[in-house]
Each structure stands twice: as structure tokens, then as C-alpha cells.
Amino acid sequence: MKLICDLVVNNLQYAGLSVPKNRAKKCQVSVIKSSNNELTMVAQSADNKNGINYKLTGNVTQTFEKFVLEGKCTIRLKKPLADLILSKCDVMQLRLFLKTIQTGEDLLSGSNSQAANKKGNNEDSRKRLIDSLPSSQKKLKLSNFNEKCRTKLIILSKKELITTSFSQTLVELQIPDLGLSMIPPSVSRLAKLQTLDVSGNNLTDLPRTFSSKLTSLNLKGNQLDRSNSKTWRFFSLPNIRNSLSLLNLQENRLPALPLEILSLEKLSTLNVSHNKIKKFASSIGDLPRLRDLDVSHNVLSSLDISFKMLKLASLDVTGNSFSHPVDKQGVNGTSSVPSLKRIACALVRNHRINHNILPKTVQEELLLMRRCKCFKVVGSTDEQYIINSVKNLAQTCVFDGTTHLRMHYSSCNGCEKSQISSLRRLI
Numbered sequence: 001m002k003l004i005c006d007l008v009v010n011n012l013q014y015a016g017l018s019v020p021k022n023r024a025k026k027c028q029v030s031v032i033k034s035s036n037n038e039l040t041m042v043a044q045s046a047d048n049k050n051g052i053n054y055k056l057t058g059n060v061t062q063t064f065e066k067f068v069l070e071g072k073c074t075i076r077l078k079k080p081l082a083d084l085i086l087s088k089c090d091v092m093q094l095r096l097f098l099k100t101i102q103t104g105e106d107l108l109s110g111s112n113s114q115a116a117n118k119k120g121n122n123e124d125s126r127k128r129l130i131d132s133l134p135s136s137q138k139k140l141k142l143s144n145f146n147e148k149c150r151t152k153l154i155i156l157s158k159k160e161l162i163t164t165s166f167s168q169t170l171v172e173l174q175i176p177d178l179g180l181s182m183i184p185p186s187v188s189r190l191a192k193l194q195t196l197d198v199s200g201n202n203l204t205d206l207p208r209t210f211s212s213k214l215t216s217l218n219l220k221g222n223q224l225d226r227s228n229s230k231t232w233r234f235f236s237l238p239n240i241r242n243s244l245s246l247l248n249l250q251e252n253r254l255p256a257l258p259l260e261i262l263s264l265e266k267l268s269t270l271n272v273s274h275n276k277i278k279k280f281a282s283s284i285g286d287l288p289r290l291r292d293l294d295v296s297h298n299v300l301s302s303l304d305i306s307f308k309m310l311k312l313a314s315l316d317v318t319g320n321s322f323s324h325p326v327d328k329q330g331v332n333g334t335s336s337v338p339s340l341k342r343i344a345c346a347l348v349r350n351h352r353i354n355h356n357i358l359p360k361t362v363q364e365e366l367l368l369m370r371r372c373k374c375f376k377v378v379g380s381t382d383e384q385y386i387i388n389s390v391k392n393l394a395q396t397c398v399f400d401g402t403t404h405l406r407m408h409y410s411s412c413n414g415c416e417k418s419q420i421s422s423l424r425r426l427i
């Protein structure tokens with residue numbers, strides 16, 4: 001293997017004099033070992049096919065490696081008194097090259113070694129070198145070596161993102177805190193990906209297509225409040241809707257929970273804490289598998305009655321403003337008459353008629369329909385409240401302040417009539 005780079009030979013004998021600097025030449029650099037184990041660097045260029053030899057053993061006074069990750073280094077020689085400035089190198093190749101100079105082991109010839117046993121030794125040397133690298137680089141280097149079969153990958157810098165090719169075998173991928181505005185298209189094409197962590201970026205949009213059946217998605221700390229209506233169609237993609245079980249939407253300044261999320265059939269863990277959500281749609285009660293829900297640190301003043309339909313193992317409601325538990329009983333005979341459309345929508349929901357064939361706008365309206373405290377979907381928009389103990393909503397509850405909170409609902413005809421008659425009896 002050869003190192004392809006740009007090379008400038010800076011002659012230090014003329015240091016301080018106004019000698020024009022040599023221009024960078026595209027070179028192929030190799031290190032050869034003589035019979036007496038002495039290393040020589042050969043720099044071949046287009047205009048010098050035979051190459052210029054630079055003796056390395058006992059001749060290198062210093063190597064400057066501060067910018068190795070940018071593909072640059074400088075080798076200072078005694079004879080001739082010069083700096084060899086290498087740039088535009090492949091980072092991994094450059095590290096192997098420098099290690100070769102320092103240890104005398106011919107790591108660079110690993111791929112075209114003639115002797116099989118020598119190749120084996122070189123592989124060992126490579127592994128030793130990888131082990132000696134800092135962890136972030138190790139992940140990158142290891143991923144290069146195991147590119148064809150790796151299943152897990154963590155990208156820690158933009159440079160790694162550019163230089164790393166994603167293997168189709170990837171099952172878990174983490175690309176956190178890189179300031180990305182979109183999920184790279186190559187990620188959308190990974191067919192086996194199950195876990196994706198893109199937290200702490202600047203995402204304002206989500207892919208329109210996605211190849212894999214994703215089970216876990218971490219979108220914490222992005223800017224999805226700046227998304228458009230098409231963004232959330234991601235969650236309506238059949239493979240996402242039928243597979244996603246864990247979703248983290250923490251810290252996105254969301255004003256409401258997007259309705260598409262309420263159609264995720266396998267969703268079991270949902271974190272929407274630290275957003276600006278005022279209300280949940282009643283269809284949250286239709287998430288059959290939801291077990292762990294975190295709605296803490298939003299601006300909720302009441303919960304939808306349909307929270308009582310969920311079978312939650314854990315619920316966190318801290319940091320909201322349930323502090324005014326006023327029981328507004330709206331039985332005053334002035335309730336507005338629902339439109340025919342809303343009555344029809346209520347019928348569709350209550351009879352579980354397949355609404356996927358209906359226009360998108362009607363489907364949205366269906367999901368926003370109110371429920372009565374008997375859980376029947378109603379056409380009415382009149383809001384009433386009951387007070388409910390937080391502890392009744394999940395096996396484990398995290399809350400602050402009052403142990404009771406407001407839940408809103410809209411009465412169905414039956415419940416309203418029985419409420420009026422019970423009031424009359426009281427009178």
C-alpha cells in the first residue's frame with residue numbers, strides 16, 4: 001500500500017532568507033526497508049517516476065502530528081536539513097505511515113505483502129495500532145476494518161460522517177450533537193437499521209422515505225417545532241407505523257403532539273418532555289401498547305380523559321401547571337349543537353370504521369374528536385372537567401405539587417341526561 005499525498009519539501013538551510021517556497025506536488029510515498037533494516041522514504045511524482053529517496057532511520061529529528069486528523073503531518077530531517085510537509089492524506093493511511101517511521105514495522109505493506117506469515121504479523125500490528133488509538137478514532141478505524149459486517153456505529157465528528165461509509169448490515173447508528181439539519185439520505189437507505197439516535201442536532205425535517213423497520217428513534221434536542229406538515233408523514237410510513245416502539249421527542253419546543261404519532265401501532269415508550277404542549281388529542285387513548293409516557297415540563301393545564309384508557313406502567317407529569325383544579329361542570333343547557341360532520345365523525349370512531357380511505361383532513365378531524373368520561377367519542381366541543389388522582393393513571397407516577405389533576409372531556413347525550421336528572425333529584 002502506498003500513501004498518496006501532496007508533498008512540499010521545505011529546505012531549512014535557507015530558513016530566514018526570502019527563498020520562494022516549493023509548490024506542493026502530488027506524490028506517491030512509500031517506505032522501503034533495506035537488508036540492514038534501515039528505512040527509506042521514496043516520493044514518486046508525475047515528473048519523477050524513479051522518485052526521490054529520503055533516509056529515515058536515524059535521520060528524523062521530529063515529526064509534527066498535530067493535524068493528523070486533517071490528513072497533514074510534517075517530518076523534519078537532518079540530511080538534507082528539510083521539512084517534508086505531507087497533506088491531503090487519508091487519515092488512516094497517514095497514521096500507519098507515521099507508526100511505520102516510529103517503529104520500523106512495515107505496516108503500510110500489509111495489503112500487498114508477498115509472504116502470508118508476514119501479512120499475519122502486519123494484521124497484528126494493525127490491531128495493536130488500533131488499540132493504541134483514542135476511543136473516538138478507534139471506533140472509526142475499527143469500522144473501516146469491519147466495514148462489511150459491522151452492526152453498530154457511533155459517529156462523533158462531521159469528519160467521521162463524511163469519511164465513513166454506512167454498511168448495509170448496520171442495526172444501530174448514533175449521530176449525536178453534530179448540528180445536522182437533516183438525516184443523511186444514506187441513513188434512510190439502511191435496510192436493517194433498528195435503532196437511530198440523532199439527538200442534539202438541528203433537525204427541522206424528517207426523511208420522506210425510509211428503508212428499514214425502525215424500532216427506536218431518538219430525536220431529542222432538535223428543532224422540530226420549525227418543521228412543516230410534510231415532516232410528520234415520516235411516522236405514517238408503513239414500516240415506521242408498524243415497527244416503532246420507542247420515540248424520544250424531548251426538547252423540540254413542540255406546541256402539540258403531531259397526530260401522526262398517535263397512529264404508531266407498536267409505540268410503547270414515548271418521551272415528549274420539555275416541549276410546549278398545551279393539550280393532547282383524545283386519540284392518545286388509542287395507543288394500545290403505550291407503557292411509559294413522559295409529558296413532564298410542558299404547559300399542560302389538564303389531561304384528556306382518554307389518558308384513563310391507557311395501561312401505563314409509568315407516567316411523569318412534573319413541571320406542568322395543573323395547580324388550578326377548578327371543577328367546571330358545564331351542565332347549563334347552553335351547550336352548542338355539534339355539526340353533522342362532527343356527529344358523523346363520532347359515529348366513525350365509535351363504530352371503529354376503517355377511516356384510512358377518508359381524505360387526510362377528515363382523518364385529522366377524527367383524531368381530534370373529544371371523548372366523554374364514559375370514553376365514547378362525541379361530536380360536542382364543550383369542555384368539562386373532572387378531578388382525578390394522578391396515582392390512578394399509571395403503576396408508577398412522578399408528579400409535583402398536587403396529587404390530583406384536572407382531566408377534560410365532553411359529555412355524551414347519555415351521560416349529560418343522567419347528570420341533569422341526578423342534579424334534579426338533588427333539588
Ligand SMILES: [Zn+2]
Pocket residue numbers: 372373374375376411412413414415416
Ligand atoms: Zn358518556
